[in-house]
Amino acid sequence: MDANNLDLARIGRRAFLQGGVLVLGAATTTATARVDEKPGVRFGLITDLHYADKPPAGTRHYRETPAKLAEAAERFKRDKAEFLVELGDLIDAADSVEVELAYLDRIDRELAAIAERRRYVLGNHCVDTLTKAEFLGKVGQERSFDSFDAGGWHFVLLDACFRGDGEPYGRKNFEWTDANIPAHEIRWLRDDLAATSKPTIVFAHQRLDVEGPHTVKNAAEVRAVLESSGRVRAVFQGHSHKNDYREIAGVHYVTLVAMVEGSGAESSGYALVDADDAGSIRVRGFRKQQAYAWAP
Numbered sequence: 013m014d015a016n017n018l019d020l021a022r023i024g025r026r027a028f029l030q031g032g033v034l035v036l037g038a039a040t041t042t043a044t045a046r047v048d049e050k051p052g053v054r055f056g057l058i059t060d061l062h063y064a065d066k067p068p069a070g071t072r073h074y075r076e077t078p079a080k081l082a083e084a085a086e087r088f089k090r091d092k093a094e095f096l097v098e099l100g101d102l103i104d105a106a107d108s109v110e111v112e113l114a115y116l117d118r119i120d121r122e123l124a125a126i127a128e129r130r131r132y133v134l135g136n137h138c139v140d141t142l143t144k145a146e147f148l149g150k151v152g153q154e155r156s157f158d159s160f161d162a163g164g165w166h167f168v169l170l171d172a173c174f175r176g177d178g179e180p181y182g183r184k185n186f187e188w189t190d191a192n193i194p195a196h197e198i199r200w201l202r203d204d205l206a207a208t209s210k211p212t213i214v215f216a217h218q219r220l221d222v223e224g225p226h227t228v229k230n231a232a233e234v235r236a237v238l239e240s241s242g243r244v245r246a247v248f249q250g251h252s253h254k255n256d257y258r259e260i261a262g263v264h265y266v267t268l269v270a271m272v273e274g275s276g277a278e279s280s281g282y283a284l285v286d287a288d289d290a291g292s293i294r295v296r297g298f299r300k301q302q303a304y305a306w307a308p
């Protein structure tokens with residue numbers, strides 16, 4: 013809670029300065045130093061939006077997602093996030109492929125208005141009724157697992173929507189607890205990490221840090237690749253719909269809250285991450301999202 017308050021205070025100062033008014037006389041020297049910080053890269057994170065035009069089910073308020081997203085969008089724009097990563101389960105189920113594609117179309121138009129540069133991690137709900145090709149085709153992303161560089165950092169998107177036998181999810185052909193990263197993706201990951209000299213952040217939907225139904229079945233194998241690369245600093249994941257954090261072998265694993273959970277703006281959750289040139293990472297959490305800060 014303290015960290016959140018501090019963050020809000022900082023945001024306030026920054027916005028003030030962006031207005032071109034140089035009034036920091038009353039501010040403390042630490043405040044001035046913070047304003048001078050030059051983050052290497054800043055990006056927005058959202059997860060588990062589960063958008064669908066259908067009534068709430070349990071704690072999931074599908075129709076409220078656009079309003080919650082609009083609030084996050086305002087923050088991301090105001091604080092100039094360079095890119096946006098959506099950590100999976102962007103949509104929820106419909107009775108037909110056509111209706112589900114319409115849900116995706118609606119929510120993706122809003123994402124497109126937030127950030128020109130954005131990446132989508134596949135969640136089990138994204139490719140439940142739809143195929144991977146249908147989902148990716150609609151959002152204009154070529155690959156389900158991929159990597160890119162920004163601001164001195166390397167970023168990796170993983171796709172754990174594969175059955176144990178290697179078959180990709182799609183058209184209701186899987187059990188959601190059977191999440192796996194297949195051998196060919198592991199090989200790609202090892203090569204990709206070997207080819208970068210930059211500190212690296214990984215994005216995944218299903219979890220890589222705990223045992224249980226929400227975890228990638230071969231998570232230990234994936235973690236071994238991340239650890240042996242010596243590059244990976246943090247992994248951001250969704251799927252569990254709740255805040256969680258673990259450090260394993262020097263890698264920070266953060267699970268973010270789901271945007272779909274709960275009614276009202278106060279139930280939402282989203283994050284802005286600053287990864288600076290010195291190698292430190294700061295996660296600003298909004299609404300129900302926890303904040304974190306890690307030194308290099």
Ligand SMILES: [Zn+2]
Pocket residue numbers: 060062100101135137251253270
């Ligand atoms: Zn979800």
